[in-house]
Amino acid sequence: MLQTHQNPVYAYSHSADQDTPAPVHHPVIVVGAGPIGMAAGLDAAAQGIPAVILDDNNTVSIGSRAVCYAKRALEILDRLGCGQRMVDKGITWNLGKVFFRDDLVYTFNLLPESDHHRPAFINLQQYYLEEYMVEQIRQTKHLELRWKSRVTAVAEKDDHVEIQVETPDGAYRLTCDYLIVADGANSGIRRMLGLESSGQVFQDRFLIADVVMETDYPPERWFWFDPPFHQGGSTLLHRQADNVWRIDFQLGWDADPEEEKKPENVIPRLKAMLGEETEFELEWTSVYTFQCRRMERFRHGRLFFVGDAAHQVSPFGARGANSGFQDTDNLLWKLKLVLDGRAPQRLLDSYDAERVPAADENLLNSTRSTDFITPKSAVSRTFRDATLLLAEEYPFARTLVNSGRLSTPAVYRDSPLNTPDEERFDSKMVPGAPSTDAPVNAGDWFLRLIANSRFNGLYFAPTDGTLSDPELTALSSLTEHADIPLNILVAGLEPTDNLPAGVRAVSDTKGVLSKRFDGRPGTFYLFRPDQHVAARWRSLDRQKIEAALKRATACS
Amino acid sequence: MIETRKLNVQPTLSRPDDFYNALVEMHRELSEEQSRLANAKLILLLANHIGDKETLEEALRIAAEGLN
Known part of the structure; x- marks a missing residue:
C-alpha cells in the first residue's frame, strides 16, 4: 500500500x-x-x-x-x-451532505455564522x-x-x-x-x-479505507444511506490532508474483519463507489466495532x-x-x-460534576446516531427510510435525519461552580457555556485574548466611553485579588492611557462582541481559565464578582 | 413535491431527536404485527387531534407520494 x-x-x-x-x-x-x-x-x-x-x-x-x-x-x-x-x-469544512439511495437529500452548514476565528471542523x-x-x-x-x-x-x-x-x-x-x-x-x-467502564456494545462492523486520489470533490462531509454502490449499508466520505480520503463502509455484524480489510476485497467496494475510471491508491484499511x-x-x-x-x-x-x-x-x-x-x-x-454529564450528552447523541444509521428492527428501518424520503422535499423531516450529531462543546448548565443569572440576557452565553468568539482589535479574536489560562473579566463600558473613578477602583482591585487576580478587558472605551495594570481596552471592531454577549453598557462577564462563563451581571459589583470567584473555585 | 396550504411542513419539534427516540422506543418490545397496530393507532390519535379535514388530506397525499 x-x-x-x-x-x-x-x-x-x-x-x-x-x-x-x-x-x-x-x-x-x-x-x-x-x-x-x-x-x-x-x-x-x-x-x-x-x-x-x-x-x-x-x-x-x-x-x-x-x-x-x-x-x-x-x-x-x-x-x-x-x-x-x-x-x-488540515482540511477546513463546514458543509455536510446527506444522500439516500440515488438522491441528495439535503445539505447542512455547521457554522452558518461568520466572524469566528476557527471553522466548524x-x-x-x-x-x-x-x-x-x-x-x-x-x-x-x-x-x-x-x-x-x-x-x-x-x-x-x-x-x-x-x-x-x-x-x-x-x-x-x-x-x-x-x-x-x-x-x-x-x-x-x-x-x-x-x-x-460499562455500557453498550454495538453489533456492527465498519470498514475504514483511506485512499489517495486526485479529485475535484469539495471538502465536505458526505454521508450516504443505502447507496446504490453499497446497498443496505451506509457510507461516509471525508477529505483529509495530502489528498487522502477517508471512506467508511458499514459492513454489518456478520462480516469477517480479516477478510474485509484485504485490498482484494476493499478495492472492488471502492471502484463501485468511485467509478472504474477513478485512479486511487489504497493507503490504510481497518475494520472496527465500537462501544x-x-x-x-x-x-x-x-x-x-x-x-x-x-x-x-x-x-x-x-x-x-x-x-x-x-x-x-x-x-x-x-x-x-x-x-x-x-x-x-x-x-x-467538579471535574465529575461537569464532565460526567458532558459524557452522557455525548453518549446519548452518539447512541441515537448509531440507532438511526443502523436500525435495530424492521419498524425502526421503516421510520428511518420514511424520514429520508420526506427530507428531500419537506424541511421538518431534515431535523429528524441523524447521520451523526457533530461534536459541540458541553454547556455546564447545572455546575455547582456557576453563579446563576439575576437579570435577563439575550445571549446564549449562560453560566457554564464555553465562550463564543468575536473579531476584536486589529485582526485579533476574543478567544485569543482570554487564552491566558487565567480567570478573565469582560466589562462593557458605559455609553460615554469612559470609566468613572469607582469603576476604575473596582476593576483595579479585582486585578489585585490575593488568590485569583483577574485579567480584565473593557469594551467600548474611548482611547485612553490611564488604565490600571491588568486592565486592557478591547475594541469591538464589528460590534459582534457586544451582540453575542448582549453587552449593554455596564455588563460584566466572568470567565474561568477554560473560557467557560462563570457568571454575568448587568452592572459592575465588586462584591458579587468576588463571591462568584469563590464559588467558581469551590471556596464557598 | 406537493404544495401545502394548511399542513405545516416546517420544523416545529423543539427536540427532534428526543421525539424520534421515543417513537422508536415505543416499538422496542413489540412484534411486527403489534408495531403495525401501534402505528395505526398513533396515526388515528394524531388525526383526531388535528381535526382539520384539509390538513389531513394534504398529509395523506404527501404520505403516498412517489410510492407506486
Whole structure:
C-alpha cells in the first residue's frame, strides 16, 4: 500500500529519575501520550505545573484514526500552542451532505455564522496532530515526555500517588500529587485498579479505507444511506490532508474483519463507489466495532481518568477526541489552584460534576446516531427510510435525519461552580457555556485574548466611553485579588492611557462582541481559565464578582 | 413535491431527536404485527387531534407520494 506519511520513531532515553534511591516526585504525571494525554501535559505546562508524560510506545498513531477536529477542540489547541498548525495542515469544512439511495437529500452548514476565528471542523490524520503535540512538548519547559515507559503498578497513598514504571533499562518508581490516566479505551490502569467502564456494545462492523486520489470533490462531509454502490449499508466520505480520503463502509455484524480489510476485497467496494475510471491508491484499511460506555466516576481520589479511558462513544459525531480535549481543558486549571493551595480539594469533584454529564450528552447523541444509521428492527428501518424520503422535499423531516450529531462543546448548565443569572440576557452565553468568539482589535479574536489560562473579566463600558473613578477602583482591585487576580478587558472605551495594570481596552471592531454577549453598557462577564462563563451581571459589583470567584473555585 | 396550504411542513419539534427516540422506543418490545397496530393507532390519535379535514388530506397525499 502507498504511504503518504512515515511514522517517526522517538528514541527512548534514560532519565535521571531512574538513578535515585528514593522515588522522584512530580506534581502531575500523565499516563499515555495520545492526543488527550499530551493535551493534559501541555495544559499542565500552560498552568505552570511541572509534569511528566509516560507512554509505553515510541511513535504516533498508526493509521489516520480520529480525523475530525471540532471548533472547540481547535480553540483548546490554540491555548496549548498547536491550533494554528492543525488548521494550516488540515482540511477546513463546514458543509455536510446527506444522500439516500440515488438522491441528495439535503445539505447542512455547521457554522452558518461568520466572524469566528476557527471553522466548524477540520479534518486531519491523527498522526499529524500527535507529531505537532510532540514537537510542542519538546519546546515546553518543565514538561517531559518519556517513551517506552510502561506504568505497571499504581498505589494511592494519603497525600500522593506512587507508580512503578518499566523501561528498556529497568524499572523505577515515581511519585506525584495527581495522576492523569489517558491510556485509551482499553485503559490498562483502569483494569489494574479493577474499575469498570460499562455500557453498550454495538453489533456492527465498519470498514475504514483511506485512499489517495486526485479529485475535484469539495471538502465536505458526505454521508450516504443505502447507496446504490453499497446497498443496505451506509457510507461516509471525508477529505483529509495530502489528498487522502477517508471512506467508511458499514459492513454489518456478520462480516469477517480479516477478510474485509484485504485490498482484494476493499478495492472492488471502492471502484463501485468511485467509478472504474477513478485512479486511487489504497493507503490504510481497518475494520472496527465500537462501544458506547463510560466509567461511573472519572475522579478516583488522586487519579483522574480522561478521554477514551473514561468514556467511549461511537465515531458518528466525532465526539471521541473532541470531548477528550474538553476533559483536560476542564481539569488542569483546577489542579493548579488546588496544588497552589488557592482552592480546596473539593474543587476537583467538579471535574465529575461537569464532565460526567458532558459524557452522557455525548453518549446519548452518539447512541441515537448509531440507532438511526443502523436500525435495530424492521419498524425502526421503516421510520428511518420514511424520514429520508420526506427530507428531500419537506424541511421538518431534515431535523429528524441523524447521520451523526457533530461534536459541540458541553454547556455546564447545572455546575455547582456557576453563579446563576439575576437579570435577563439575550445571549446564549449562560453560566457554564464555553465562550463564543468575536473579531476584536486589529485582526485579533476574543478567544485569543482570554487564552491566558487565567480567570478573565469582560466589562462593557458605559455609553460615554469612559470609566468613572469607582469603576476604575473596582476593576483595579479585582486585578489585585490575593488568590485569583483577574485579567480584565473593557469594551467600548474611548482611547485612553490611564488604565490600571491588568486592565486592557478591547475594541469591538464589528460590534459582534457586544451582540453575542448582549453587552449593554455596564455588563460584566466572568470567565474561568477554560473560557467557560462563570457568571454575568448587568452592572459592575465588586462584591458579587468576588463571591462568584469563590464559588467558581469551590471556596464557598 | 406537493404544495401545502394548511399542513405545516416546517420544523416545529423543539427536540427532534428526543421525539424520534421515543417513537422508536415505543416499538422496542413489540412484534411486527403489534408495531403495525401501534402505528395505526398513533396515526388515528394524531388525526383526531388535528381535526382539520384539509390538513389531513394534504398529509395523506404527501404520505403516498412517489410510492407506486
